[in-house]
Amino acid sequence: MNSIDSGRHSTTALRILGRSSSLFTRVPLIFAEELGIRYELEPIYDMTATDPNAYGGSPALKLPSLRRGESLLFGSQNICRALAELSCTALRIAWPEDLRDDLSRNAHELVWHAMGAQVQLVFGTIVGKLPADNVYFAKARAGFDNSLRWLDRHAAQILGVLPARDFSLFEVALFCLIEHMSFRDTLPVEPYPSLVRFSEGFAVRPSARHTVYRFDASPAG
Ligand SMILES: N[C@@H](CCC(=O)N[C@@H](CS)C(=O)NCC(=O)O)C(=O)O
Structure with missing residues (x-):
């Protein structure tokens, strides 16, 4: 436990x-x-x-x-x-409904979109072993990459306009996404240096260190 x-x-x-x-x-x-x-x-x-x-x-x-x-x-x-x-x-959490400007609202939308795309690629091409060049995955990958490039370009500004907080759903989601991309080997993270820097900063929190990605060992072996 x-x-x-x-x-x-x-x-x-x-x-x-x-x-x-x-x-x-x-x-x-x-x-x-x-x-x-x-x-x-x-x-x-x-x-x-x-x-x-x-x-x-x-x-x-x-x-x-x-x-x-x-x-x-x-x-x-x-x-x-x-x-x-x-x-x-008494920790302050910034939720999506606390976001007050187009930039941070778009950021939240795109990180949540990218998480869905990551699941689509992992489930379709890694678990389902379907052809990665099928338009269904090619389009998902392109939208995923575009979203990450947008987030990377605006990262400093986005983090600057988030409300006063101890943490936000946006930051937790972004951190989980960036680390998952290396864990599941979908898109390389190198094209998104600002997001990687953010993720490395978040990774030192005890909450991140206690939840490192790993495969659960099945009781069946
Ligand atoms: N809307 C759900 C999405 C959750 C989701 O996509 N989870 C993935 C695991 S990270 C999953 O269930 N994958 C199995 C599948 O897509 O069939 C949420 O926000 O929790």
Whole structure:
């Protein structure tokens, strides 16, 4: 079980259903770590299964979800919000609805788009072994690359206009995305030096060091 400074909070352990290798799972894991919330990661081993039970009951066959007793909450952003509501800390989190200008709103849209493209490429070409030159993936890769180039070009400005905060959903998502690209070998990160610099800065946080990407060992071996 991942347990962080349990003295700082009184929350009983929560179960995050996901994968230690998953981009969308790492976002709420980092939130939990930043907020000092105890959780257990319940690994989902088979992403090719078509039975919702293999995903802890997600009808969309997606991860992550959050289980609290009888309740099941789907999706990365929903889980981050639930964790923030449970937290006793006074940490300031910048959410998408706090963004006040086109630049930061576009940045949030593009990082979330890029995360979807990363999943599309990993699932289609690595897990599904489909041809990477198919227009479906070629277009995804081009939109992904364009989005990252835009984010890279505007990185300093974007980080400068985010509201006063301890952390933001945007920054956590961007960090998880950039590290995942090296972990899953989709696009090289070298063309995006500002994003890499940002990611290297974020990587020193304990929340990042406690959630390093790795493949969960299946009990079946
Ligand atoms: N809308 C979901 C998307 C989550 C997502 O795409 N998760 C990936 C893992 S990082 C997944 O479920 N991949 C399996 C698949 O696409 O079939 C969220 O925000 O949590």
